Amino acid sequence: MPTCDRCGTSLAFNDETTKLVEYACTSCHATEIVWKESHRDTGTVTAAAASKTPLGAD
Ligand SMILES: [Zn+2]
Numbered sequence: 001m002p003t004c005d006r007c008g009t010s011l012a013f014n015d016e017t018t019k020l021v022e023y024a025c026t027s028c029h030a031t032e033i034v035w036k037e038s039h040r041d042t043g044t045v046t047a048a049a050a051s052k053t054p055l056g057a058d
Contacts, residue, residue: 006030 002011004025011023011032021034 002032002034004028004030005032 001013002023003009004011004027007025007028007030009025009027012026013021014024014031015022018036020036023032023034025031
């Protein structure tokens, strides 16, 4: 569990989607977004594959 950058309090789980996890500080109400590794990897692969696809190759 991450800690708050502002006050050092342990962040509480707030919300989660398929792309990210959101934590919230119970002391100062700051929020922190943590992107999931699987989402970033998928995006990288997709972008790389798309850029290597030649246009009008046939
Ligand atoms: Zn805080």
